Amino acid sequence: MRTRPAHYVAFGLKDGTVFGALQTRKPLKKSLRKGENIDPDGVYRFHMYDHTRDLPANLPDRDWIIQNTGIAxxxxxxxxxxxxxxxxLDELQREVDTLTSQLTRIEEKLDRLLATDGNA
Incomplete structure (x- = not known):
């Protein structure tokens, strides 16, 4: 079964926290506002609030609960x-760095060995 990517209008805070989203149809190019594009998550419009106190005060309790659950x-x-x-990830990076330095030393030794064998 083939699935289509979903597209969203999201509501959230300036730090990127999303506390609400509406799934919509894929927007037409001409309906996108200036500077809007579809991000990898399918969000093409993000309504941003500085702080939750900037939201309309008449939101139903259900919406406040949903919003705060999203933030949590x-x-x-x-x-x-x-x-x-x-x-x-830090541990893995240290291991990769160690392996890279070991590999570099091995390659250098091999190059020296091949260079001396080629001169003989």
């Missing part, structure tokens, strides 16, 4: 990445 999810994800993933 974003914070939890960032913390998990920072605490669980980044240390492992």
């Amino acid at each position: 999810g974003r914070l939890n994800t960032r913390r998990a990445l920072r605490d669980l993933v980044l240390p492992k």
Whole structure:
């Protein structure tokens, strides 16, 4: 079964936190506003707020709950990445650096050996 990519109008904060999104049809090129494009996640319009206090005060409680759940999810994800993933990536980078330096030394030795064998 073939699936089509989804496209969204998103609502969020300036730091990139998304607390709401509406799925829409793929926008026509002529309907995109100046400077808008479709990002890799399918978002083509992002309504940005400086702070949650800038949102309309008459939002239903349900919308406030959804918004705050989205923000909490974003914070939890960032913390998990920072605490669980980044240390492992640092460790892997150190291993790659060590292997790269070892490989460089091996290549240099091989080049010297081949150069001396070629002169004999």
